[in-house]
Amino acid sequence: MPADPALRDYLLTRRSVGMAFLRDPGPDAAELETLLTIATRVPDHGKLAPWRLVLFSGDARAEAGNRLAALVKARNPAIDEAALDIERRQFLPAPLTVGVIFSPKPVPKVPELEQLLSAGNVCFNLEHAANALGFAASWVTRWFAFDTEAQALLGASAGERFVGFVHIGTPTIKPDDRDRPALEAVVSHWQG
Template identity: 60%
Template structure:
């Protein structure tokens, strides 16, 4: 294979733009279709496609924020109004959020862990797809990915779990790069 210099350089400099710095315009319907198509091009042992998407766009973003606020208020009555108000903005200001759900289930040949990894790869590929189309992307989970009531309200079915909420929009700033791990310090060679 030939070295793909542009792709290599992109991967070496890939950077998350966090949700507070993502704004309109977001992807069009055609761009969203392309994003999801690219996201699905991941290793998938057994061709199970053990994932699915939930789209949060338009006024749904405010509605979901109110539902998260209501759930948080019931779960944590000791929180101040200021602390609870944060929940209303969980899917703002980014114009689009894609929930990536793992549908991993028992299978005679493919371990659930491999299925879960496939869903995680979908989430990361979605971030790459957003960057390729000129958008910024921010992969988060937060408490509502792990809370059964909140996850169900957000669209998870019995036995499913969110692996990511990928916020997508037009970057409003370029964030400074952060320190990255030293791969040499994380590498060993097996010698038998």
């Protein structure tokens, strides 16, 4: 495979863009198909596809937020409206959110950890795909990614869980780079 300087430069400068800075337009139908095709081209030992994708777009974004707010209100009736509004906006303003569900398969030759890593790669490939198509993305996990009842409300079945929500849209900012770890702090050579 020949060297690809443009890809190298992209990988050296890739940044997430927070969902507060993602607006319309989002991907159209053809772009969405390309985005999802790229997202699912990940390492997958055993060809198990141990993941599923749930799309939140259009009015479904607000409805998902309303249902999360209702769940929070049922658990804490004294919660104030400002806190409930935060829940209502969990999938806004980004025009598209892709929920990535880890759906492990009971295959002894493929440990669950490998399957989980494959699902995580789907999240990261969604970020790459969004950038490749001229959009930006932010991979997040919030409380509802870890709450069994909220996961079911958002589309996970028994035995499944969300590994992330990737918000995608047109960026309104170009984020500054952030500090990265020094390689000598995170890399070692095995000496036997």
